[in-house]
Amino acid sequence: MRKVLGLNSSARSGGESKTDLMLTHLVNGMKEAGANAETVNLREKNIKNCVGCFSK
Numbered sequence: 001m002r003k004v005l006g007l008n009s010s011a012r013s014g015g016e017s018k019t020d021l022m023l024t025h026l027v028n029g030m031k032e033a034g035a036n037a038e039t040v041n042l043r044e045k046n047i048k049n050c051v052g053c054f055s056k
Contacts, residue, residue: 004030004037011043 006027010019023039030037 002030002035004035006037006039007042008039009042013041013043 004027006023008017008020008023010017013020015021020041027037027039
């Protein structure tokens with residue numbers, strides 16, 4: 001079984017995002033073909049910018 005991760009970086013949600021619409025159809029097609037597919041919406045994540053602290 002293939003594993004697929006779809007990353008959606010569109011800031012828009014719902015019916016406003018064409019990226020979301022296309023990615024949903026793509027991932028659903030992969031699932032129908034037998035893949036273990038998942039979509040992650042980056043707009044829902046709390047991603048902080050690098051501040052250049054050079055720590056490990």
